[in-house]
Amino acid sequence: MSDEEPGNAMRANPFAPPDETEPAAPSRPRSLFGEILDWMLAPLLLLWPMSIAVTYLVAKTIANGPFDRGLETDAYVLARQIHPVGGVATLTLPDAARDFLTGDNVDKVFYQVIGTRGELVAGVSDMPLPSEDDRPQPGLVEFRDATLHGNDVRIAYTTVAPSTDGSMSGNGQSVLVQVAETFDKRSALANEIIKGVILPQFVILPLAIVLVWFGLSRGLAPLTSLQANLRARRPDDLSPLEASSAPPEIEPLVTSFNDLLTRLEQNIDLQKRFIADAAHQMKTPLAGLHTQAELALRDDVSPEVRRSLEQIATGADQAARLVTQLLALARAENRSSGQVFTHVEMAHLARLAVRDWVRAALAKQMDLGYEGPDEAVFVEGNPVMLREMLSNVIDNAIRYTPAGGRITVRVQPKRDTEEAWIEVEDTGPGIAPAERPKVVERFYRILGREGDGSGLGLAIVKEIATMHGGTLTLGDHVYQDTPRLAGTLVRICLPLSRETPSLP
Known part of the structure; x- marks a missing residue:
């Protein structure tokens, strides 16, 4: 394919520099526990083979000594067995010495x-012979390593001075004596030393890792x-943490977090106070607007004006209801x-x-009923807020619920779960599962749902239920006596009171 073909024209250049305009994805910081563990174990694992090498060199030195x-x-x-015979140096060895110099079954x-x-x-x-400069003085022994018959050997060598009486004639050079030995026994001893040192390390190293892990876990326990x-706290709990009980290293973090909680609580209080004050201020003019509209409707006005006044009165009622719900929501949120x-x-x-x-x-021709137990069902709560919760449901x-529908309010004590169930079921259009959250x-x-609600009713119910340690569940309900009749089931679960007071 030529360079002008579309296939090459559209191919991305793999060697092109990255586009600096595209922001790089932020890398997630590593775990503090893992970071400290790496910095502690990495040097330990790096020094371990180095210690083995140093131990081997020391073991060889120790093995060479004896x-x-x-x-x-x-x-x-x-x-000492060199004697002059006829002016020539000779070696006279007894049989025991010859047997000794032949070596053993290990070394030659x-x-x-x-x-x-x-x-x-x-x-x-x-x-191999040493150089003339390396020959020691008579009576001194030197050592060197060499190779003999394909074996690495250790050679000890010394010199014997010629007799001063001329019994050993020569050019004044000393007699050279060399004894060589292979490294088998030395290597065997060095290996034994290595085994004695390394094998315990295979037990000590995992134990050290476990102890480091345990130490880090204990150190990071605060x-x-x-x-x-923090996880166990309620969402509305903005009380400061105990900075004095924190370690000195994280005490500044806890102090800064407490400052943040204080500022957050102040902002929330200001917001709630604003909502409450605004709602209180709005109730009076809305009530006056509704009253003026009702008074105007008593006069003889044209149908168009009457229709406008009725809409004003209805709007004032809805606005007053919204203000009441805002007040209830502000009280529920301010736990x-x-x-x-x-x-x-x-x-x-x-x-x-x-x-x-x-x-x-009755204004909508509905059947509103109540079903409850004969026994008393006690919960711990604020009666005003709980009544507001029921009123909103x-x-x-x-x-x-369409006109002519059925609504049932039911209270059921559940002794097995220590809960009180407050259920409100109706024959309304229901709530789709995707809409319930x-x-x-x-x-x-x-x-598309008909009705003049403000969208705050169930939000208030949830807040009040949560304030009392309860839960809100939305579901479907099918009436057993009329299978074709279905609707919405709202269930509020509140914890039963542990102490049942005596009724008057």
Whole structure:
């Protein structure tokens, strides 16, 4: 394919520099535990093979010591056996010495005696010779490493001075005595030393890693405790953390976090106070607007004006209801504003709430009923807030259930789970499963749904239920007596009171 073909024209250049305009994806920081563990274990694992190498060198030095002394003794013994015979150096060895110099089953021993004229007196002839400068003084033994017959050997060598009486003639050169030994026993001893040092390390190293892991876990325990403390807190708990109980290293972090909580609490309080003040200020003019519209409707006005006045009155009622709900929502959200919790009998409270909404239900020709147990059902809560919660659920059911529908309020004690179930079921259009998580959000309304609600009713119910340690569940309900009749089921689960007060 030529360079002008479309295939090459559209091919990306793999060697082109990256586009600097595209922001790089932020890399996630590593775990603090893993970072410290790496910096502690990496040097340990790096130093371990280095320690093995150093240990091997030390073991070789230790192994060479006793064998060098033995080899030095052999060289001294061999030097003492050199005697002049007819002016020539000769070596006279007893049988025991010859057997000793032949070596053992492990190492091979070689020896060599070079006379004053450079002739071979005894021993092997091909043993490497030291240089003239390296020959030691008579009576001193030197060591060197060499190769003999394909074996690495350790050589101990010394010199024997010629007799001063001229019994050993020559050119004034000393007699050279060399004893060589292979490294087998030395290597075996060095390996034994290595095994004695390395094998325990295979046990110590994993144990050290476990101890480091345990130490880090214990050292980071305050962070884990701080995390557990934050996770266990209620969403509305903005109280400061105990900075004095934190380690000095993280105390500044805890102090800064407490400062953040303080500022957050102040901002939330300002927001709630603004909502409450605004709602209070709006109630009076809305009530006046509704009253003026009602008074104007008593006069003889044209149909167009009457229609406008009715819309004004309806709008004022809706706005007043919205203000009331905003006040209820502000009180429910402000859970730390000194709400007093007492023993509340939910069955009695539910009957009162149903009684409050009978007139609104009859206006839409609805069957509003109550079902409850004969026994008292007590919960710990604020009666005003709980009644507001029930009113919002019933109001929501009346607004969205078609005329002629059925609404039932039910209170059930569940002793097995220590809960009180407050259920409100209706024959309304129901709530789709995908919409249920959204309808409990503020000001959310399902598209196409008839009704003049503000979208705050279920949000208030959820806040009040959460404030009392309960939950809100939305579902479907099918009436057993009329299978074709279905609707919405709203269930509020509140914890039962542990202490049941005596009724008057």
